[in-house]
Amino acid sequence: MVELYDVVVIGSGFGGAVVAARLAEAGRSVCLLERGRRWEPGDFPRSFSAVEGAVWDEARNYGFLDYRTFRRIDVVQGSGVGGGSLVYFNVQLRAPAPIFDRPEWPTHVTSAVLDTYYGRVTPMIEARALQPPAGERMPTRTQAFVDAAGAAGYDARLVPIAVHTGATRAHPVSGLTQEPCAYTADCLLGCRPRSKNSLDVTYLPWGERHGLEIRPLHVAERIEALDDGYAVTSRQLDPERPGSWEHSIVRGRKLVIAGGSLGSTELLLKARDVHRTLPKLPSALGRRFSPNGDMIFAGTIDADRKMDPSDGPSITAGAFVQRPGSSHLIQVQDLGYPPSFTSLADGSVPSIKRLRSTIGAGVSYVRAARGGLPFRGALLFGGSFVPHLLPYLGMGTDAADGGSASMSAAG
Numbered sequence: 095m096v097e098l099y100d101v102v103v104i105g106s107g108f109g110g111a112v113v114a115a116r117l118a119e120a121g122r123s124v125c126l127l128e129r130g131r132r133w134e135p136g137d138f139p140r141s142f143s144a145v146e147g148a149v150w151d152e153a154r155n156y157g158f159l160d161y162r163t164f165r166r167i168d169v170v171q172g173s174g175v176g177g178g179s180l181v182y183f184n185v186q187l188r189a190p191a192p193i194f195d196r197p198e199w200p201t202h203v204t205s206a207v208l209d210t211y212y213g214r215v216t217p218m219i220e221a222r223a224l225q226p227p228a229g230e231r232m233p234t235r236t237q238a239f240v241d242a243a244g245a246a247g248y249d250a251r252l253v254p255i256a257v258h259t260g261a262t263r264a265h266p267v268s269g270l271t272q273e274p275c276a277y278t279a280d281c282l283l284g285c286r287p288r289s290k291n292s293l294d295v296t297y298l299p300w301g302e303r304h305g306l307e308i309r310p311l312h313v314a315e316r317i318e319a320l321d322d323g324y325a326v327t328s329r330q331l332d333p334e335r336p337g338s339w340e341h342s343i344v345r346g347r348k349l350v351i352a353g354g355s356l357g358s359t360e361l362l363l364k365a366r367d368v369h370r371t372l373p374k375l376p377s378a379l380g381r382r383f384s385p386n387g388d389m390i391f392a393g394t395i396d397a398d399r400k401m402d403p404s405d406g407p408s409i410t411a412g413a414f415v416q417r418p419g420s421s422h423l424i425q426v427q428d429l430g431y432p433p434s435f436t437s438l439a440d441g442s443v444p445s446i447k448r449l450r451s452t453i454g455a456g457v458s459y460v461r462a463a464r465g466g467l468p469f470r471g472a473l474l475f476g477g478s479f480v481p482h483l484l485p486y487l488g489m490g491t492d493a494a495d496g497g498s499a500s501m502s503a504a505g
Contacts, residue, residue, distance in 0.1 A: 099125045102326050102346030104314045107177025110352030111293040115301030125344050127312040130174035131156045138284025142434040153337045171354050175310050176294035181282050183408040184255040186221035219291040223252035224410045227259045227274035233406030239428035243413040250413035256291040257407050268299035279430030281408035318371040324349040387490030394484040403483050404433045424490035436480050451477030
């Protein structure tokens with residue numbers, strides 16, 4: 095017998111998790127389908143080689159990081175209970191006032207309307223400017239970024255981030271144990287101390303407390319309209335054998351499709367053109383696709399001071415930049431990379447300085463072994479460009495005109 099719910103939600107990212115949790119809180123019976131698996135803190139990778147298991151590849155492993163490449167755009171999306179919150183950089187900006195004056199923006203959605211909902215989100219995710227954990231200090235890259243922005247004529251400030259930096263506690267919403275931020279910029283690869291107030295720490299446990307049923311490893315592949323609602327057919331993945339699955343079907347009086355920009359579009363296109371279960375969907379579906387205006391591959395090399403790009407949360411500060419005469423805003427932010435990523439860059443990007451340092455260490459070792467001067471072991475780790483690297487993230491307003499994209503986007 096096919097189970098019937100008041101609402102079926104597809105996707106446990108920011109859209110699906112919040113809707114599912116609030117509907118459950120309101121007393122509705124809700125089933126949430128998520129293609130990825132649940133991740134416990136100890137499951138998240140830290141070494142370079144372990145990152146392979148974090149990448150989504152349905153035939154090999156159910157990772158939480160899904161990187162899609164297309165001709166003119168790259169898309170980073172989450173895959174796991176918590177969706178994109180597992181990999182995002184914690185920044186929770188309120189939309190600046192100029193956004194609401196743009197012609198593409200719906201006139202009925204104003205800052206006054208959104209303020210009510212921002213107020214509901216705040217106690218759930220506790221976004222605030224970084225306050226370093228006990229025994230830590232503000233990351234050196236933060237001050238370097240603020241100084242550089244000021245020198246260029248921009249006002250850089252700490253941005254609100256959903257990161258717990260206080261003492262170990264039970265999270266006030268979910269009761270899960272949170273430790274203070276480990277200051278390793280591993281936000282992209284999952285948060286081991288659970289200091290990130292991601293959806294698996296906030297909204298989803300809150301929903302489960304009110305009866306929300308979450309079904310991980312359920313890849314929705316077919317939706318069908320019925321007289322009394324919708325039927326959703328999923329491939330229920332085998333947690334022990336990647337690539338193996340069986341079908342499952344659930345019904346809902348209402349259906350919320352929140353599978354991300356790519357996943358939702360793909361599912362609807364299949365319903366219209368492949369399964370023909372929703373043939374009346376408009377012809378504009380999947381066309382005139384715009385990116386979200388984010389740019390993640392930029393930075394300053396040979397900065398005038400030494401810093402650690404892997405120190406602190408992934409993002410701590412930002413400065414709004416707007417070209418004269420343009421209506422487009424972009425906030426440039428400092429960006430910390432996980433140590434596994436900086437080590438990859440250090441080992442793969444050619445560097446004369448590193449080559450000289452390595453040769454110098456070898457010469458020093460041979461001389462020391464022959465009874466000469468002491469071995470200068472520090473040279474083994476010298477010559478790196480990373481300590482003088484200041485990466486950036488650009489969080490921008492997209493054109494919203496469906497034009498071709500030519501930048502990387504984090505979705």
